[in-house]
Each structure stands twice: as C-alpha cells, then as structure tokens.
Amino acid sequence: MQKLINHTGVIDNNWALIxxxxxxxxxxxxLVPASYWLENLEALKGRSDVGIWFAADAxxxxxxxxxSDVAVIAINFPAFANGRGYSLARxxxxxxxxxxxxRAFGDVLLDQLFFMRRCGFDTYLLKEGxxxxxxxxxxxxxxxxxxxxxxxxxxxxxxxxx
Amino acid sequence: MYxxxxxxxxxxxxxxxxxxxxxxxxLAGELTEEQFLPLRLQNxxxxxxxxPMLRVAVPYGLMSxxxxxKLAHIARTYDKGYAHISTRTNVQFNWPELADVPAILAExxxxxxxxxxxxxxxxxNTTTDQxxxxxxxxxxxPRPYCEIIRQWSTFHPEFAFLPRxxxxxxxxxxxxDRVATxxxxxxxxxVRNSADEIGFQVYVGGGLGRTPIVASLVKEFLAEKDLxxxxxxxxxxxxxxxxxxxxxxxxxxxxxxxxxxxxxxKLVDEEWQHLKDGPGTLTDQxxxxxxxxxxxxxxxxxxxxxxxxxxxxxxKAFSNWYNRNVSEHxxxxxxxxxxxxxxxxxxxxxxxxxxxxxxxxxxxxYSLGEVRGSHEQNLVLADVEESxxxxxxQEAKAAGFATPNLGLLTDMICxxxxxxxxxxxxxxxxxxxxxxxxxxxxDYLHDLGEIDLNISGCxxxxxxxxxxxxxxxxxxxxxxxxxxxxxxGKSGVGANVGKILGPSFARDQMPMIIEKILSIFVDxxxxxxxxxxxxxxxxxxxxxxxxxxxxx
Numbered sequence: 001m002q003k004l005i006n007h008t009g010v011i012d013n014n015w016a017l018i019x020x021x022x023x024x025x026x027x028x029x030x031l032v033p034a035s036y037w038l039e040n041l042e043a044l045k046g047r048s049d050v051g052i053w054f055a056a057d058a059x060x061x062x063x064x065x066x067x068s069d070v071a072v073i074a075i076n077f078p079a080f081a082n083g084r085g086y087s088l089a090r091x092x093x094x095x096x097x098x099x100x101x102x103r104a105f106g107d108v109l110l111d112q113l114f115f116m117r118r119c120g121f122d123t124y125l126l127k128e129g130x131x132x133x134x135x136x137x138x139x140x141x142x143x144x145x146x147x148x149x150x151x152x153x154x155x156x157x158x159x160x161x162x
Numbered sequence: 163m164y165x166x167x168x169x170x171x172x173x174x175x176x177x178x179x180x181x182x183x184x185x186x187x188x189l190a191g192e193l194t195e196e197q198f199l200p201l202r203l204q205n206x207x208x209x210x211x212x213x214p215m216l217r218v219a220v221p222y223g224l225m226s227x228x229x230x231x232k233l234a235h236i237a238r239t240y241d242k243g244y245a246h247i248s249t250r251t252n253v254q255f256n257w258p259e260l261a262d263v264p265a266i267l268a269e270x271x272x273x274x275x276x277x278x279x280x281x282x283x284x285x286x287n288t289t290t291d292q293x294x295x296x297x298x299x300x301x302x303x304p305r306p307y308c309e310i311i312r313q314w315s316t317f318h319p320e321f322a323f324l325p326r327x328x329x330x331x332x333x334x335x336x337x338x339d340r341v342a343t344x345x346x347x348x349x350x351x352x353v354r355n356s357a358d359e360i361g362f363q364v365y366v367g368g369g370l371g372r373t374p375i376v377a378s379l380v381k382e383f384l385a386e387k388d389l390x391x392x393x394x395x396x397x398x399x400x401x402x403x404x405x406x407x408x409x410x411x412x413x414x415x416x417x418x419x420x421x422x423x424x425x426x427x428k429l430v431d432e433e434w435q436h437l438k439d440g441p442g443t444l445t446d447q448x449x450x451x452x453x454x455x456x457x458x459x460x461x462x463x464x465x466x467x468x469x470x471x472x473x474x475x476x477x478k479a480f481s482n483w484y485n486r487n488v489s490e491h492x493x494x495x496x497x498x499x500x501x502x503x504x505x506x507x508x509x510x511x512x513x514x515x516x517x518x519x520x521x522x523x524x525x526x527x528y529s530l531g532e533v534r535g536s537h538e539q540n541l542v543l544a545d546v547e548e549s550x551x552x553x554x555x556q557e558a559k560a561a562g563f564a565t566p567n568l569g570l571l572t573d574m575i576c577x578x579x580x581x582x583x584x585x586x587x588x589x590x591x592x593x594x595x596x597x598x599x600x601x602x603x604x605d606y607l608h609d610l611g612e613i614d615l616n617i618s619g620c621x622x623x624x625x626x627x628x629x630x631x632x633x634x635x636x637x638x639x640x641x642x643x644x645x646x647x648x649x650x651g652k653s654g655v656g657a658n659v660g661k662i663l664g665p666s667f668a669r670d671q672m673p674m675i676i677e678k679i680l681s682i683f684v685d686x687x688x689x690x691x692x693x694x695x696x697x698x699x700x701x702x703x704x705x706x707x708x709x710x711x712x713x714x
Contacts, residue, residue, distance in 0.1 A: 057406075081200050081283070083323025087401045090320060095436065111184060111201055118319035142176050144169055146313045147442075149320065154441045155390075156169060156313070157448040 003132035004103075006123050007139055010132035013125065015072055017053060017105065025050070031074050034058050041066065053105070056084045060091050068097035075121075077106035086119045093120030093150045110134070114141040120150035163224050163532060164309045164455040166274045173316065174271045177278060181205050182264035189261065204322070206252075206280030207263060208584075215582070216255045216263060217280040218270060222290045222308040222332075223251030223535040227522040230533050232273045234518035240266055245518065247503060247511040249575055249626055250287055250329070251535035252280055256582055284322050285315035285397070288330045291340045292536035295456060296544045298492045301352050302360055304334035306452040307389065310444065314390050321397045325404035326412035328397070329369070339654035341537055344368045344377045345629060347414045348396060353383065361385050366396060366426070367418030370623035374659040375415045380427040386449065391442040395434035403429070459530050459545065464495025467548040480555055482604065483566040488551065497548050499529070501541040501563035502573060506598045508562070509591045510576040511539035520561040528554045538575055540568065569612045571680075572598050575626050579619030579636065580643070586619035588636025588643035593617055593672050600673040610680060613693045614653065629653040631694045632679065633660045634672070645672055649679070649705060650697050661702055664710055675709060682708050 004013040015029045021036050031051040037044050044050050051072030054060065067073065073092055075085045085104065092098050104116050105125040113124060117139050126135055148155040166174070181201075188198040202208075206217035218233070225233075233253055237245045240262050246254040258266060270276055279286055288308045295303040311330055315321075321328075333343040334352040343349035349365035362384040368377030384392050400414045403421075418426045474481040489498040501521065504510050513521075521541055525533045528550050529543035536542055541563070546554060558564040567573045574597065577583065579590030594617055601607060616630030620637075627633035633648040644666035651660030667675050680693075682705050687696045697705070 080197070081323050082406055083283075083321070084401060084406070086320045086323070087398050090398075109197060111197075112323075115317075115319040115322050141180050142173055142317060144172065145319070146173070146316055147318050157445065157451075158441060160169065161445070161447060 002128050003126045003130065003135070004123055005126060005132045005135055007117065007136065009136060011123070015051060015074075015103075017074065029072075031072060034063065038062065038066075045069075051100070054085075054088060056082050056088075056106075058088065060088050064091065064096040066096075067092070068099070070098060071100045072103060073098060073100060074103040074105050074125075077104060077108055077112075080107040080109050080112055086115060089116070089119040089121055090150055110138045113138040118145065118149040118151045163226060164221075164305075164452070170313075171271075171274070174274070174276050174278075177205075177276060178264065178267045178271050181267055185260065185264055200282055200323070203282035204279055204284055205263075205267070206277035207260070208281060213257045214260050214263070216258050216266065216277060217248065218253045218255070218275060218277050219280045219287050220251050220253055220275075220535055221312050222288060222294070222305055223292055223537075224305065225533045225535070226273075227525040227531045227533065229273045229275055230518050230522040230525065232269060232275065234515040234522070236266055236269060237515040237518065244512055244514045246509070246578065247513060247535050247539045247541065249511075249537050249539060249577075249624060251289055251292070251537060252287055253535070254578075256578070278316055281327075283324045283326050283328075285318065285324075285328045285330065288312055288315070288332060289341050289346075289537060290332045291335055291338075292534045292542045293340065293489065293498055293544065294334065294534075295458070296491050296493075296496075296498055297335065297338075298490055299336045299338075300492070301334045301336060301354060303453075303456050304332045304352055305456050306449070307350070307352070307362075308332050309452050309455070310389065310448075311393070314393065318397075321401060324397070324401055325406045326409065326414075328400075328414065330393075337655065339657070342626070342629060342653040342657065344657040345370055345374075345626075345653065346377065348393070349377045355383050359385065362389060364392065364396075366430075367415040367423075368657075369413050369415045370626060370628050371413065372410055372621045372623075373413075373415065374623070374628040375419065376657050376659065377415075378418060378423040380418075380423060380430060387444045387446075388438060389444060391437040391440060392430075392434055394437055394442060395430050398433055399426070399429045458493075461493045461496065461545075462547070464493075464547060464549070466495065467551075470548050470551060473552045477552075479559075479566075480552060482608070483555055483559075483564050484551065486566040486570070486608075487564065487568045491545070495548055497546050497551060499543045499546050499551070499554060499558075500536065500568050501543065501558055502565045502568055503540055503563070504567060504573050504598070505562050505565050506572075506602055507595070509578070509581075510574055510594055513541075517561055517563070520557075521563070524554065524557060524561075538573060540573070566604065567607060569614075570607045571601055571610055571613045571615055572607060574598075575614070575616040575630065577618050577624035579617075579625075583619060583624075585622055586636065587621075587638040588619050588645065589669075590617045590619040590625060590634075590636055593634060593636075593645065593669060596669075596673050597676060600677065610684070611692050614651075615676075616651070626653065627651070628659045629657065630660065631692075631697065632676065637666055639666070643669055645669060647675060647679070647709075649702055650694070652694060663702065663706055678709050679705060 031053040053074040103123045208215045331346040351363040364381035365377035534542040576594040580586035616626045617634040618625035618627040629651040635646045646666040647663045648660035652658040
C-alpha cells in the first residue's frame with residue numbers, strides 16, 4: 001500500500017487516479033488525465049470532485065489560465081531522475097493562481113522530497129514500500145538554502161539582509 | 163578568496179550529514195544501486211574500473227594553502243598517495259573506499275570544501291581564467307560572478323535532475339580566453355556597454371562530447387543585476403524542452419540547434435520577462451559583499467628586478483623556464499607562475515601528496531597562500547614577486563614542477579582514460595607517455611612553439627581532443643584500441659572544433675604519426691607561425707596527403 005504524506009505525516013488518500021477515462025467518469029473524487037480535462041473543459045471546470053494529473057512530458061502552457069480553482073493537481077515522476085516535474089510544479093504554483101493541493105506521484109523517493117517541497121508540492125504519494133514516518137524527516141535536509149523557490153520567495157541574500 | 167559565512171558552512175555540513183545517511187542506507191540495502199547512483203554522482207562519486215573515484219569541487223580553481231594541505235592529507239590517508247587535477251579544475255581521488263567517503267567529506271567541510279554537483283545531470287562547477295584578478299587587460303575580476311553562480315546553483319531545487327549535465331564558464335579578459343568559454347552549455351563573457359556599465363554577453367549551447375558545437379550568442383548585453391534571473395530562465399527552458407529520450411541528444415546544445423538560436427533566445431526571453439526585476443535580481447549589497455571577498459591584496463611598490471635580468475642571462479635553464487612558465491602580472495614587480503604537472507613519466511595532472519604539501523608551502527612562502535588549478539591541468543601561483551622567482555624556480559624544480567613546457571607540445575591535456583575510467587574505449591595515458599618520451603628534447607619543443615595537444619580516451623571528450631590544435635581520440639575497433647587524429651581545434655577566442663584527419667592508427671604508430679604531422683608543419687611554416695597559424699593558412703590537405711601517403 002503506497003503512503004500519501006504531507007509535510008507533517010501520513011494522510012488519507014481520497015483521490016483516485018484515473019489513468020485513462022473509458023466511458024462514463026467514475027463517481028467520487030478523481031484525478032483525470034490533463035488532455036481529457038482540457039477536451040471536456042466545459043463539463044469539468046469548476047467541479048470540486050475532479051482534479052487533473054499531468055504526465056512529466058505535458059505541455060503546461062494551455063492550462064495555466066484555466067486551473068485557478070481546481071482542487072487537486074498531480075504531477076507524475078516516471079523516474080526520479082526525470083526532473084521536468086519540478087519546473088511544471090513551479091509554473092502551476094507560481095503562474096496560474098492555483099490554490100489547491102499539488103501532489104507528486106510516480107517514482108517519488110526520499111532524497112528528492114526536499115527539492116519537491118521547495119518547488120511547491122504539498123502531498124506526495126511515496127513509492128511502494130517507503131515509510132511515511134521516515135519520509136517526513138527528508139523535508140528538512142537543508143535549513144536555509146541559497147535560492148528563492150516557491151517555498152521561499154526570496155533568495156538567501158535578501159533573507160539574510162532582512 | 164571567498165570565505166564561508168555561517169550560512170555557507172551550514173549548507174556544506176548538512177550535505178555531509180545527508181550523504182552519510184545516503185551511504186548508510188545504500189550499504190544497508192535500503193537504496194538500490196539505481197537509486198543511489200545519481201545521489202552519489204551529485205556528490206562526485208563514480209564507481210570506476212577498480213574503485214570509486216571522488217571528484218572534489220574546486221570552485222573556479224581557487225584554493226588556499228590550507229585546502230591544498232587537506233587534499234594532501236586525504237590523498238595520503240584515504241587514497242594511494244596522489245590526486246589528479248581535472249580539466250574542470252577539480253581534484254580527483256582515484257582510490258577511496260565508498261565507506262570512507264562520508265569521512266572524507268567531513269574533512270573537506272572543515273576547510274570549506276565539498277564535492278557537491280561535481281558530477282550528475284546538474285549544474286557543475288563554474289570555471290574561469292586561472293589568471294583571474296592578476297592578469298593585465300582584464301575587464302573586471304570574474305570570480306565574484308563565479309561565486310554568485312556557485313551559490314545559486316548549489317542544490318537549486320528545480321534543476322537537480324536536468325536532462326543532462328550543465329557547465330558554465332565565465333571569461334573577463336579582453337583578448338584572451340583561457341577557459342574555453344564557447345565550449346560550455348553557457349559561456350558568459352563579461353563586457354562593458356556604451357553606457358560604461360558592466361554586464362554579460364551570454365552564449366548558450368556549446369560543448370564537446372559526441373557532438374562538439376561552439377556556443378551561440380543569445381543575449382548581447384545582460385545587466386549585472388540580471389545574471390541569476392536570466393540563468394533561471396535559460397535553465398527552465400532547457401529543463402522543460404531538453405530531450406530526455408536519448409542521452410546523446412540531451413545536452414542544451416542539441417536543443418539550441420533543433421529550435422534554432424533565434425527561437426531558443428525568444429523562448430528564454432519570454433520566460434525571463436516573468437522573472438526579470440523579481441526577487442532573484444541581484445542587490446547592490448550582495449554584489450558588493452561577494453566582490454569584497456576578491457579585493458586585490460596589498461601589493462608592494464616594486465621596481466623591475468635587476469637581479470632577475472642577470473639570473474636569466476646567466477642561467478639557461480632558468481631562462482627557459484622564465485620565458486615559458488612565467489606570465490605577466492598586472493602589478494609591476496610581480497609575476498604569475500605556472501607549476502606544470504606534465505613531467506615525463508607522470509600522468510598529466512597527477513600530483514602526489516608530498517607534492518601537494520610542497521605546493522602549499524610554496525604558496526605560503528611566495529604567493530600569499532593561494533593556489534589555482536588550470537583547465538590545462540597545471541597549478542598556478544598568481545602573486546610572486548619577481549625578485550623571488552629564482553628561488554621559487556629552484557624549489558619547484560626539485561619538486562618536479564618546473565618542466566619549462568607550458569603551452570608546448572608536451573603540456574598536453576589528457577583524461578585518465580582506460581587505465582582508470584570505466585567509460586573509456588581506449589587508454590590515453592600510455593599515448594601521452596609515449597609522446598612525452600619521443601618529444602623530450604626541449605630545444606626541439608621550443609622550436610616547434612605553442613601547440614595544444616589534447617587526448618581523450620572516448621567520445622565523452624574529457625581530454626578536450628576536439629579543441630586541441632592536435633586532437634587524439636581513443637576508439638574501439640572490434641575490441642582493439644585505435645586512435646583518431648583531428649587537426650585545427652581551438653579553445654580560446656575564435657574557438658573551433660578540429661577536423662578528423664582520416665582513418666585511425668594503432669597505439670604504437672602514434673608517436674611516428676605525430677612526428678610526421680610536426681615535420682609537415684616545420685616544412686610549411688613561415689617564420690613566426692605557430693602550428694595552428696600554419697594549419698589555418700594551408701588547410702588540412704597537405705597534412706592528410708603526407709600522413710597517409712606512407713601509411714597506406
């Protein structure tokens with residue numbers, strides 16, 4: 001059973017990921033593929049029980065003006081070494097007005113959690129077998145990093161001066 | 163040089179703890195080989211042919227004598243008593259035990275050093291002119307900008323898993339380029355605009371490897387304060403658009419070529435409009451703070467040393483060394499000395515623990531306690547009083563650092579090759595050694611003049627063969643080692659990728675082939691021409707014809 005965590009501990013996963021939509025949408029809180037969501041924009045925009053998941057290679061630009069009121073957006077990491085999702089996360093969080101929950105899923109391991117948090121992720125569906133309790137320790141690897149990112153809107157050289 | 167504050171020290175200390183935890187989990191079987199691989203790579207740890215190789219970062223090549231002594235200590239305690247200066251001015255240890263690496267990192271952290279991002283698909287050590295800050299005709303000291311880039315790139319959360327590795331170089335010299343600026347993913351040339359403001363020309367998409375390409379100009383003038391927001395924009399465009407399906411097509415140079423320079427520059431500019439003038443903009447206070455770490459020392463007011471003139475007249479060996487290995491300093495009465503690590507019988511760039519200690523002593527005694535590494539795998543003492551040169555030369559000579567061959571044929575760049583590296587197709591060190599043996603006559607070398615000869619053991623081009631005037635590339639032909647020769651490469655201003663001469667040669671033919679190339683040059687040169695000048699004038703045809711005429 002994969003653990004879903006936020007920055008403080010293990011939480012319940014109430015959103016089902018629909019890999020491909022066939023026929024009718026299932027009921028309950030669901031994450032649909034980004035391309036499906038865009039194709040069915042009129043029916044789905046504003047629905048609080050439908051979130052979106054993006055593949056790592058998704059083109060994010062067409063979505064940025066449309067997703068401000070989506071409840072959950074998930075970004076896939078097909079392999080932890082594929083870091084495209086970090087840029088996608090920052091664009092979603094910093095350039096779309098999105099205020100919901102940003103979730104990482106796929107090859108989500110401990111040693112990348114610190115970077116993911118900095119780029120704006122809120123929740124993480126850990127790879128099968130990883131301990132959620134242990135994982136939360138990995139958000140605090142570095143106390144005061146140099147760069148600005150989603151979590152710290154100013155770089156260290158401005159924070160220090162403050 | 164830059165001294166860590168509490169924030170810098172904490173980041174490095176936290177890194178030591180992080181890597182210790184990662185190593186412990188790997189050794190306990192909690193991290194798979196595949197999961198540990200990029201983590202150790204981002205800490206400069208390769209698993210090589212015989213043992214791990216640890217690459218220690220030397221930001222823009224600058225070290226204090228205390229740091230050099232620490233490297234000597236590490237070589238002695240954890241390795242087989244030597245280290246290797248790489249072409250990115252880092253220092254490599256070839257024989258550490260994996261389990262010792264956390265302890266080595268803790269030792270490094272105690273002298274403000276680390277191995278962060280010296281490998282892996284992330285932003286690597288930024289390099290610059292080894293004569294930065296002391297050479298005449300420099301616009302401004304480039305090192306503060308290198309340090310600003312170092313801090314920005316260290317654990318950048320968005321760019322830790324790029325499509326491929328990413329290298330940045332900064333040059334500030336008006337006429338020379340000792341750092342191969344245009345062969346980097348980003349090459350930054352410091353310039354002054356018509357309004358007398360300092361800023362940057364930004365070149366993107368250069369690189370060696372399988373597809374050598376000279377970088378293209380994407381930004382004519384970038385203001386000083388905009389450096390980091392613009393770099394963020396370039397990296398974001400690359401991270402979003404670079405290829406991840408084929409590692410040989412994943413460098414930014416391939417993206418720039420695929421999109422075309424104009425379209426690429428436009429994408430970057432569109433992204434930059436969102437970041438420009440935001441909180442990532444450098445403040446005057448931060449620029450002043452970093453520049454304050456690189457102010458000129460209190461130079462003495464010295465007059466030209468009359469003693470020096472007598473010493474060069476009376477001692478031919480000293481005079482050879484002085485003419486070759488000593489460069490002009492911007493302050494009268496001082497000189498820049500290059501300690502060459504290219505002695506016959508030693509792998510280029512290799513240095514023993516005792517030699518490291520000696521270098522540290524020489525730096526303390528003669529050069530304000532600082533040492534620099536160069537892209538040609540030599541070491542530099544940047545602030546030597548001219549009147550001390552003779553004494554320094556005697557000590558350097560005794561330690562094996564005074565071979566007067568700087569810039570000559572035997573001052574070659576060479577990667578560790580198949581003797582050490584798991585990636586290599588062929589050995590490179592035995593070729594270097596055979597050439598050093600064949601061409602050990604100093605008068606002949608001086609007569610040939612400046613020649614860059616670079617050797618790589620595989621297509622990854624760590625030995626920079628593409629940009630040697632003479633480049634040698636080790637290739638594998640059905641399990642046998644062969645060597646391909648290219649001519650006409652250049653690394654500096656007017657950078658150019660060399661052109662392959664023709665079919666490759668067996669290793670034992672190489673000294674004879676190089677001798678033939680040199681004799682063709684000697685036949686064709688007009689007075690005062692360097693090898694590359696003659697080559698540029700006559701082209702490859704005469705070399706090709708004559709080298710292969712007899713070989714066939």
